[in-house]
Amino acid sequence: MMFPLAVLCIFYIWSQATPTGGLGSTPDAMPRKTVPASSNGGHLFREEGVWNYTTMLLREDFNMLILGAREAIFALDLDDITVKKAMVNWPVTRKEQNDCLYKGKDATNECRNYIRILHKRNDDRMYVCGTKAFIPTCDYMSYADGSLTLEGKQEDGKGKCPFDPFQRYTSEMVDGVLYSATSLNFRGSEPIMMRSSEESIRTEFSSTWLNEPNFIHMAHIREGESNPDGDDDKIYLFFSETAVEYDSYTKMDVSRVARVCKGDLGGQRTLQRKWTSFLKARLDCPVPNNNLPLLVQDVFHLCPGDWTTCMFYAVFTPQLDSSQYSAVCAYKIEDIKTVFSKGKFKAPVTVETSFVKWVMYSGDVPDPRPGACIDKHARDMGLTKTLDLPDKTLQFIKDKPLMDQAVTALGDKPLLVKRGPAFTRIVVSTATALDGTSHQVMFIGTKSGSVLKAVNYDGEMVIMEEIQLFGASEPVKILRLSNSKLYVGSNVGVVQLSINECGRYRTCLDCVLARDPYCGWDLSAGQCSTINGTHRTSTVIQSLSSGDASQCPQKDDSESVSISFFGGNTVKLWCQPYSNLAQVEWQLNGHPVKASNAFQILSDSLMIFNASADASGRYTCSSVEGNYKTQHVAYDLKMWSVSETTALLHNVKEKENTLVAMLVLLSLILAMLVIWNLYKGHFPSPFCHWRVKDTNNRREQSLPPEHKIASSTVNLNSNNNHVNNQRYSSSGETDRLATTIGSSGQVTLKYIDDESEI
Structure with missing residues (x-):
């Protein structure tokens, strides 16, 4: 009985600690437009017999997208990915597949070579690694004369590339040196963050450092540039892991951010060839009424200016299937830096001889500060490299790499919370509006094969579109941005989209109410156009903060349709609004139609049951979105009378008689022609x-x-x-x-x- 109570107590404490402030959007936020796969305007690439298109490298210098899949690597045209410039196969051998099968893995799916690492090197070659039937292997690849070539200089990929093709991992190439976070062994029980170089260095094999982690994202931030403290560049690692700091008898995972210093060489005696700068902290993305913390699934970093402007955008999903909420939180790099450089540490304390409890460390902290890079302060102490750090500092960080304070989200709340299919990936692009202001547009992949396009306006999150790309059972596995194009990968293929598809907004009202920073209504051209430097505010309408469409010219787009019905039947009048946010409003002869036994108002139609003569009249359908109303269609509905029915039957009978007479005449003419030709011998028997x-x-x-x-x-x-x-x-x-x-x-x-x- 004590175990469940302990778990409930932890959940209660967590929920009480979660802020309940306003959200960037309501959990039931709805995309303004839903774009089906049949009309998404994208380019689809897929190769027969090839699967798992989940690794990408953008080569703008070659104008190519290097795409890694299962046992194949493609070079595709960046402007049109349906144009395949080159391809190279990298399959496993029969022996490798048999050995993998012998070890208990599935020969059809697991015992293949999944391309997992693609990075550009300083010499324009590429570094590529694959799982190679649970024998991770790396090679060098080049592109020349229209061909991709693997050089055959195969290297051991342990610690660089995962063994298991379905295990999360991450890597980053920094100045020609590979940093990676994956597992070092076949079973996946030795997780590490490693730098592969002559001074190879990694994390400790300790649950205090990494405890069953799920690696997500790695980012190199050049903090050493123009830093007044003479600090070093940082490598940030985002992951989730089983928490050690909570008193729970059941497993509970939390999201983390860790960082190391680029110039770290390890310690002289303590932490030899191990990181001396490894620190980690909890990543907080608070969602009200959620008992367990959400887990990070993907991170995108955006630096509009120098490193101090960098922001990390992360998507989170629940760790229990019972919750249906996903969220997006943003983090300032300055806030992360403050937690690591000035925050308190957590320390393990043994309780009752066997139980370990993690509490805030309140003792003395060695100088130089554990986990700090070699900066101006360290150099003033005569320490020029991590090998010079004292054992007291190194032993402290070896035992206590966890910070007590969590990194809080921007505004202490998510940018977006949404119910529905779980979020999977995120990228963020900067759009310049008509008035010159910059806005960050988020593209969020989902588990149902779609991409959300959203932007935050002063705390108000607007989801402009949900674009369906793949089947509902094909999750988005990777997102990449290049200029004005978005590349979306899944198991079954890759889709290229334009991020500023303004042509989907057909009217001025539709264009302005979309509040898309890429788009504005061009009065002179009479169309929704992409905003660029040549547009002037006098000829283009755009209103992002409030969606003010009052400047739009008045236009009635309705079509008049005449419909007759038989008494007692059910009549259905269609009306599809241009926006999911619009409410449908029906009128009969200028008076509102209200739901009753005779009328049922649906989102896209009006149902009239047991229609009688009283149902006749002029029906108009309008969309109401915000303060704006647009009429879509008008119907002139009338019931068939007895005289009209008689006249119709008479007309039909006359037409039938005329048709029969024409058929008889044509048959006689045809028979005469046949007899004449037989007589003349044109058709001899x-x-x-x-x-x-x-x-x-x-x-x-x-x-x-x-x-x-x-x-x-x-x-x-x-x-x-x-x-x-x-x-x-x-x-x-x-x-x-x-x-x-x-x-x-x-x-x-x-x-x-x-x-x-x-």
């Missing part, structure tokens, strides 16, 4: 044809030898009732021969000396 040939043969046999024709077969021409010209030679002179058939069926052969006789 097989019997007549045999008689012609037989008579011709007998006639030829009766002719003198010098008058016999060369061929005994006469080929009748059905077009002119003449045989084909047959040629023979007599006394060096060629004569033409014509064949005619008399009424008695006899064939008459005669010489034709005059052209007029032909």
